[in-house]
Amino acid sequence: MTTATRQAPHHRTLTCYTDYKCRRPECVERYNAWGRERGRAITAGTWQPLRDAEPIRQHLLTLHAAGITIHRVAKLTGMPYRSIRSFTQHDYGNTAPRRRRVTHEVAEKILAINLEEHTPGHVNPIGSQRRIQALAAIGWPSIYVARAAGIHPSNRTTIFSRPTMRASTAQRIAAAYDELRHKKPERNGIRPVSVKRAKKRAADRRWPPPQYWDEVGAIDDEYFTPEYGVTKREIVAQNANEVMRFSGLDRQAAAERLGVSKAYIDHAFRDHPQYAVEVAA
Structure with missing residues (x-):
């Protein structure tokens, strides 16, 4: 399983030095060169460290x-997802407003993305699937999400059964998601029983809510496996299953390998019998 971790320094930008305290010689030299250039510009009266972020926001839109999703832009630029998102949205996990100023370096990276070169006709549906599921987690039935996205309700199931979908459809779902996630379904014509049913279905399937995706920043990442609602005991059961099957260890040896007691593994297998195993086959 994949967990959300802070993105590592890229050794291509100043944040490597300033934010991550990287002291590789090439990174130190990059920072020193920037400092020298800054000093010369200040002396000449031409120093302009920031520029208006509105053109960047319009380009992203x-x-x-x-x-071309924000996650895709993050991959193309090598920048963190949340940094890109801050140009178009408020940071909902925080109180930070939408970004208004930007460095020249960041602006050039984003503006360098050519629309014709990167525009897909079809995209992976995982982001749309997760958005529909996240809205269900806060009470929005999928039929209402489909209507808000301008999709015929009878077609919403195909989003979960086909390997690709039209990029334009994905964009409409993303727009509906951004709109509905901040509204209470009960206050917008959804019956309480429908809200309750949607939330229960999402809880039973461990569908993360929007707040979770805000935090991990990977809603469009097909290679990210969410661990929302997964307990430590279930993780131990999964890990013990893999260790025992592939290493041929018994429960006691697996417990020592994982740093837990044999009793803990016994309890983990009892609570999650789908992972229970005695020895490797």
């Missing part, structure tokens, strides 16, 4: 409308 254009890319998004064409099916």
Whole structure:
């Protein structure tokens, strides 16, 4: 399983030195060169460290409308997802407002993304699937999400059964998600029984709510496996299962390998029998 971790320094930007305290010689030299250039510009009266972020926001909105998601932009630029998102949205896990100023370096990276070069006709549906599921977790039945996205309700199931989907459809679902996630379904015409049913279905299937995806920043990442609602005991059961099957260890040896007691593994297997195993086959 994949867990959410802080993105490592890229050794290509100043944040490597300033935020991560990297002291590779090439990173130190990059920072020193920037400092020298800054000093010369200040002396000459030409120092302009920041620029207006509005052109960046408009470019991101254009890319998004064409099916190039914020996560995709983050991959193309090598920047963190939340940094890119801050140009178009408030940081909902925080109180930070939408970004208004930006460094020249960041601006150039984002503006360098060419629409024609990267626009997909079809995209992986995982982001749309997760958005529909996240809205269900806060009470929005999928039929209402489909209507808000301009999709015929009878077609919403195909999003979960086909390997790809139209980028334009994915964009409409993303727009509906951004709109509905901040509204209470009960206050917008959804019957309480429907809200309760949607939430229960999401809870039974461990569908993360929008707040979870805000935190991990990987809603469009097909290689990310969410661990929302997964307990430590279940993780131990999964790990013990793998260790015992692939290493041929018994429960006692597996417990020592994992740093827990044999009793803990016994309890983990009891609570999650789908992972229970005695020895490797």
